[in-house]
Amino acid sequence: MTRSIADEMRDRLAVLDPSRLEVIDESEQHRGHAGWREGGQTHFRIRMASPRLAGMTRVAQHRLVHHSLGDIVPRIHALALELSAE
Numbered sequence: 001m002t003r004s005i006a007d008e009m010r011d012r013l014a015v016l017d018p019s020r021l022e023v024i025d026e027s028e029q030h031r032g033h034a035g036w037r038e039g040g041q042t043h044f045r046i047r048m049a050s051p052r053l054a055g056m057t058r059v060a061q062h063r064l065v066h067h068s069l070g071d072i073v074p075r076i077h078a079l080a081l082e083l084s085a086e
Contacts (some may be wrong), residue, residue, distance in 0.1 A: 005041045005072060012068050013048060019086070022047040026080075045080040054085035 006023045013021060024045040046065065053061045061083045066073055073079065 018050040020049040042077040
């Protein structure tokens with residue numbers, strides 16, 4: 001069985017030692033919109049708290065998450081990030 005993109009995201013974000021991590025597949029909410037594919041796994045929301053984000057600008061936090069996700073980012077259509085250092 002193929003692993004879900006959400007599972008891959010959780011694994012890769014573990015390197016940031018999150019105290020809270022939610023990876024939510026919101027693809028079904030975008031059915032019929034640009035980038036949507038049958039089977040989902042196209043639109044995601046990540047809610048994460050990690051002390052590793054402390055002192056970073058919002059742009060730097062987003063860059064760190066995108067870097068940690070690596071080649072996953074080009075495989076999806078949309079990614080919403082809700083990040084904090086708490």
